[in-house]
Amino acid sequence: MSRYRTLFRQSALLYRFRRDKVAIASFSILLLLLIISFAAPFIAPFNPYDPTQIDIMDSNLPPVWQTDGDARFTLGTDTQGRDIWSTMLYGTRISITIGLFAVLLQSLLGIAMGLAAGYYGGRLDSFLMRLADIQLSFSTLMVAIVVLAVFQAAFGSELYNELAIFMLILVIGIAEWPQYARTVRASVLAEKKKEYVDAVRVIGLSRRRIMFRHILPNTLSPILVISTVQVANAIMSEAALSFLGLGMPVNQPSLGSLINSGFQYILSGSWWITTFPALLLILLVLVINLLGDWLRDVLNPKLYKE
Amino acid sequence: MALLEVRNLEVKFPLRQGELTALRDVSFSLDPGERLGIVGESGAGKSVAAFAILNLIGRPGYIAGGQVLFEGRDLSRLSATELRHIRGNRISMIFQDPMMTLNPVLTIGTQMIESLQAHRAISYTEARTLAIEKLRTVSIPSPDARIDQYPHELSGGMRQRVVIAIALLTDPTIIIADEPTTALDVTIQAEIMELLLALCENFSVALILITHDLGVVAQVTQRAIVMYAGRIVEEGATRSIIDSARHPYTQGLINALPERTRPGERLNQIPGLMPSLLDIPAGCAFHPRCPHTLTVCRFEVPDYSGSAQRRVACHWAGAHGEVL
Numbered sequence: 001m002s003r004y005r006t007l008f009r010q011s012a013l014l015y016r017f018r019r020d021k022v023a024i025a026s027f028s029i030l031l032l033l034l035i036i037s038f039a040a041p042f043i044a045p046f047n048p049y050d051p052t053q054i055d056i057m058d059s060n061l062p063p064v065w066q067t068d069g070d071a072r073f074t075l076g077t078d079t080q081g082r083d084i085w086s087t088m089l090y091g092t093r094i095s096i097t098i099g100l101f102a103v104l105l106q107s108l109l110g111i112a113m114g115l116a117a118g119y120y121g122g123r124l125d126s127f128l129m130r131l132a133d134i135q136l137s138f139s140t141l142m143v144a145i146v147v148l149a150v151f152q153a154a155f156g157s158e159l160y161n162e163l164a165i166f167m168l169i170l171v172i173g174i175a176e177w178p179q180y181a182r183t184v185r186a187s188v189l190a191e192k193k194k195e196y197v198d199a200v201r202v203i204g205l206s207r208r209r210i211m212f213r214h215i216l217p218n219t220l221s222p223i224l225v226i227s228t229v230q231v232a233n234a235i236m237s238e239a240a241l242s243f244l245g246l247g248m249p250v251n252q253p254s255l256g257s258l259i260n261s262g263f264q265y266i267l268s269g270s271w272w273i274t275t276f277p278a279l280l281l282i283l284l285v286l287v288i289n290l291l292g293d294w295l296r297d298v299l300n301p302k303l304y305k306e
Numbered sequence: 307m308a309l310l311e312v313r314n315l316e317v318k319f320p321l322r323q324g325e326l327t328a329l330r331d332v333s334f335s336l337d338p339g340e341r342l343g344i345v346g347e348s349g350a351g352k353s354v355a356a357f358a359i360l361n362l363i364g365r366p367g368y369i370a371g372g373q374v375l376f377e378g379r380d381l382s383r384l385s386a387t388e389l390r391h392i393r394g395n396r397i398s399m400i401f402q403d404p405m406m407t408l409n410p411v412l413t414i415g416t417q418m419i420e421s422l423q424a425h426r427a428i429s430y431t432e433a434r435t436l437a438i439e440k441l442r443t444v445s446i447p448s449p450d451a452r453i454d455q456y457p458h459e460l461s462g463g464m465r466q467r468v469v470i471a472i473a474l475l476t477d478p479t480i481i482i483a484d485e486p487t488t489a490l491d492v493t494i495q496a497e498i499m500e501l502l503l504a505l506c507e508n509f510s511v512a513l514i515l516i517t518h519d520l521g522v523v524a525q526v527t528q529r530a531i532v533m534y535a536g537r538i539v540e541e542g543a544t545r546s547i548i549d550s551a552r553h554p555y556t557q558g559l560i561n562a563l564p565e566r567t568r569p570g571e572r573l574n575q576i577p578g579l580m581p582s583l584l585d586i587p588a589g590c591a592f593h594p595r596c597p598h599t600l601t602v603c604r605f606e607v608p609d610y611s612g613s614a615q616r617r618v619a620c621h622w623a624g625a626h627g628e629v630l
Contacts, residue, residue: 121365195406201362203394203421203472213420217411 016298023294026287033284037092044086045072049252054081060265063272076272078261087253088277092284094254098168099235103227105173106234110180111216111223117181118188119211129185132178140175140237147171148246161249168247172234183226187219221299228292232285239281255281308335308375309512310359310480315372317351317358326583328354328367329536338479339510341503343527343544345520345559347580351536352516356482358382359514360393376480395425397480398473400502403489404465408457414468415453418475425476440471444501463494470502474509481506482514487522499526520559524548532556535581535591542616552618554596590621598622 008014017023036043046053058081061070069076075084117128151167152160160167191197192215200210235255241247242256243263250261255277262273317329329351336342344352357363359374361381374381376392384392393399401407409417418437419430428436434453441449444467457465466486473481483502487495503526506513515527523530523544530547532540532555540553551557558576560566567573578595581587587594593603602621610617611624618624 195401195403196409198362199399199401199407199469200409200417200421201393202360202399203424204390204392205394205420205424206390209420209424214409214412218409220411 013298017294020294022290026290026294029283030287030291033092033280033287034096037089037096040086040089040093044083044089045074046083046086048082048087048090056081060270062270075276076270078258078273079265079270084258084272084276087258088255088280091248091253091255091258091277092280094165094248094252095235095238095256095281095284098165098172098238098254099231101169102172102176102234102238103230105169106176106230107180107223107227109174109177111184113177114181114184115188115211115216118185119192119207119215125185128181132181135175136178138175140172141240143175144168144171144237144241145244145246148241152246157249161251164248164252168238168241172237175237176230176233179226179230180223183222184219187222188215191215191218225292225296225299228288228295232288232292235281235285235288255284309338309340309377310336311373311375312355312359313373313375315355315358315374316370317354317363317367318370319367321366321584323584327370327536327586328583329358332372332533332536332538334531334538334541336480336512336514339506339512340529341506341513341515341527343523343530344514344516344533345518345523345530346533347518349535349580349583350533351583352518352533353484354536355533356399356484356514356516359482360397360399361389362393391425394421394478395476396478397482398476398478400466400469400473400481400483400486402485404462404469405457405489407469408465410457413454413456414460418453418468418472421472422475437471437475440475441468443474443505444468444471446471462490463498466490466494466498467501470498470505474505474511477509478511480512480514482516484516485518486515487519488517495522502526520548520563532559535586536583537591537619539592539620540618542612542618546616552612552623553592553620554598554622555592558595558597590619596622598626600625 017027041047048054058070058073058077059079061073061077062068063076064071064074066076073083073085075088077083078087113128113132117125148167148171197210197214200214205214238247238254239256239259242254243260245260248254248257250257253261258277259274259281262270262275262277266274312335313333315329315332316327319326319328332351332355334342344355346352354363354367358369359381361369361374361384363369369382372382376397381389381392408414415434415437418440419433422428422433422436423430426433438449438453441452446452446464446467452460452464457468460468470486486502487498490498499522502513505511513526515523517523527544530542530544531538532547532553534555540547540551540556547556548560551560555576558574561574562576564573576595581591581594589605590596590603590608593599596603600621606621608619608621608624610619612618
């Protein structure tokens with residue numbers, strides 16, 4: 001283990017990281033957001049999921065520095081009397097969870113398809129890539145809207161509200177696999193022609209072993225780069241769906257549903273309900289994208305082009 | 307009985323411009339422990355021959371005819387699973403460029419243990435011990451530390467030693483070395499060739515050495531085959547090929563050696579280029595470049611003359627040569 005530790009300490013990645021202020025700042029902010037969102041139950045002054053802590057009399061209070069502000073609610077409250085700051089923390093947790101798991105699902109699907117298409121080639125390749133083309137010709141949002149709306153209509157919003165988080169992960173995960181499949185396929189096609197693949201074929205290893213153990217690790221850098229960008233994309237998709245009312249339910253709001261719930265009151269002066277979650281969302285997506293850009297520059301996968 | 311017998315092997319690549327015949331009528335045999343050199347210019351079909359032996363011709367190429375008999379079994383007819391038990395186990399292969407043949411993201415130990423475990427039912431620790439032992443056999447200093455290193459942490463010569471160690475891991479009966487030293491420095495080349503020679507002798511492994519370097523062939527092999535445009539043009543004991551080449555092409559190769567020229571003079575190169583395999587001249591493929599072209603050379607593909615030990619495919623050599 002200590003060998004790997006020294007390898008990491010000497011790695012070019014760490015060296016480049018230490019010399020890049022934007023990367024350090026982005027990484028620190030992301031880490032901070034991750035910590036405060038996943039530690040939300042300990043940090044947040046209120047639990048927005050607990051109806052006993054919510055008082056309708058506290059509704060629509062402005063942030064503390066405004067004239068009507070209440071010292072208990074730093075960033076004000078929403079229409080139901082929930083503390084915006086606490087709800088944002090919980091909401092960030094949901095957004096990040098959905099983003100990570102959706103990308104995990106995308107990558108599993110996409111890597112498997114991309115590897116198979118690239119390595120076996122021929123008809124399988126044509127079939128999978130045409131499938132990817134078809135999938136990409138529907139926008140993620142369109143697919144998600146149709147699937148989620150049908151699900152809501154078919155099984156009722158009660159069940160939907162319970163399963164919303166899984167549904168979102170599933171829909172965003174399935175809708176975006178072609179990004180991975182294409183990137184992985186392109187790398188596999190390049191790797192497959194290299195001599196070490198001939199060498200392991202000569203050694204007599206099985207195809208599956210060659211694919212997963214030898215080719216896959218060599219395609220990791222483009223996968224890493226699109227993964228960061230895709231997390232940001234997934235968070236955005238989730239926010240967009242929630243904003244359209246097809247995402248997380250109001251009693252379990254993500255950043256997107258918070259923005260949505262405040263949007264209806266923005267013209268009546270309650271600007272804080274929408275503004276603060278929106279700023280947090282922008283910050284979150286921005287730092288992930290900046291990190292992704294930095295990673296791409298460092299790893300320089302020539303294949304990452306859309 | 308010969309360990310490996312290649313009979314009338316023919317390999318084709320269907321291309322858009324037409325079908326390319328990379329190997330035609332290639333026959334040779336290899337005895338246990340024997341060291342055979344395959345010599346020829348780039349594109350003569352040497353590497354294709356090596357891949358064809360292991361039935362590893364990449365798509366769209368295919369074996370159009372002939373047999374590759376290894377211990378009496380035709381490798382071109384075996385199933386993928388049966389082939390896997392032979393590849394890397396009974397027949398190993400060493401490639402040209404050790405930078406490219408090792409997977410850059412796995413330690414050399416991982417790669418060695420993996421190929422051992424693919425062919426033997428042994429534990430990780432046993433495999434590791436064996437791997438370290440083989441690294442020691444190929445004279446890698448402090449093998450127990452080196453085994454955990456990545457290919458990029460080793461020098462070119464070291465890497466080729468590792469590749470040889472991997473080829474030796476399963477105690478194969480044949481090693482096919484495809485230009486094993488072309489990517490290395492001249493000083494390292496000699497070291498690696500000596501190592502390979504010593505290992506083949508010590509472990510009585512048969513060697514097929516593919517190269518364009520006649521010097522290496524003379525140093526290492528006992529018998530040699532000269533290939534031109536996908537065909538064998540001359541075969542015989544290495545000494546007799548070098549001392550008394552029969553085919554004008556072989557003579558040309560030997561005359562082109564820098565040792566045959568005085569300093570300051572131009573090298574005696576063979577005029578012209580090897581023909582494209584898509585457009586092989588009629589008759590003897592070498593006739594446009596041959597200094598002894600006869601009329602018959604333009605129309606008729608020469609047959610082999612001579613015995614199985616010493617044969618040549620040339621009209622001119624057949625007419626003018628001494629008794630073979």
